[in-house]
Amino acid sequence: MTHTYTVTGMTCNGCKASVEKALQAIDYVTNVSVDLENAEATLTMSKHISTQQLQDALSSKYTIQAKTQTKNVFASATSLEEEKPLVKQLFPLFLIFGYIIAASFLLNFKPFNLSNFMLDFMGLFYSVFSFFKFLDLKGFPESFKMYDPLAKAIPAYGWVYPFIELALGLLFLMRIQIPLALLITLVILGITTIGVTKSLLDKKTIQCACLGTALKLPMTKATFIENSIMIVMAIVMLIKIYG
Structure with missing residues (x-):
């Protein structure tokens, strides 16, 4: 049977x-x-x-x-099964965002420069988030392809994605090839956001791989907002550069 x-x-x-x-x-x-x-x-x-x-x-x-x-x-992380308030489940994500915002602000406190603040924010965002993905480089692609269309179509993309994030983080922090880094940000986060939006609309309960598999986070509107903030910053910076 x-x-x-x-x-x-x-x-x-x-x-x-x-x-x-x-x-x-x-x-x-x-x-x-x-x-x-x-x-x-x-x-x-x-x-x-x-x-x-x-x-x-x-x-x-x-x-x-x-x-x-x-x-x-659909696939689910252990934390999704625990009856915890959503805020508690997402606390690690909020905490990391708080640290990144605070660090970016302090780096540009005197005098405050909005453009440099956004560049530092994006650089720290990519650097920190890639770090968590590297903690389980073998497991990350499996979780990532559950909602990222490109990773699902091309499995190798899931393997190189953490390296792409790390490279982008360094480019933003070192102020190297900023226009190229911004364009790549729009492309890769745009693709991921499409997958995230589809998962949310389909009401699938899956694990968000934004912080790799080390931290079990549910796919929620917070994930959509997280990507949207980066996309908006990239668009604003491109307008400043070419406007």
Whole structure:
């Protein structure tokens, strides 16, 4: 007999392998196939096994439940399953944004220069966010392609994206090739924002990969706003340069 289950908490290929190994070790399970993108596990068993037995075999990081026909569950991070207020879930993102804004302001406090403030903000934004992606360079592409159209179409893009962010951060902070960096920002964040918007409209519950997989953040309107701020800054700076 074959049954399909929803497994939440998986964020990378390492999680997928861990779940497969744990389920395959259960008596009477003859075959296991885990789909990371759709957060599903298909089990073939020679004897009925209760969902509780399956759950007991897994780490507490993962939750397994029988898949229903009326609910389509997309990939989800563990933090999405916890009944925490959205503000608490997004606290790491807000905290990092606060630090970046404060640092950018202090760097341009006397005298205050709006253009330099925005360039420093964008440079620090890319540098900090790329750092978190590098913490799990192997797992990031799997999470990123769940909503970024280009990463989904070209898997290699997900692997090089953290390096692109780091390079852009350095260009902004060192004031090198600013027009080119701004144009690239519009392109890559524009593509990501399209994917984010589609996920929000489809009401899919997935993990945001903006801070890699080290911090489990839900895809929300905050992610859209985060990208929009960077896009608006890039447009303003281009107008200042070519206006």
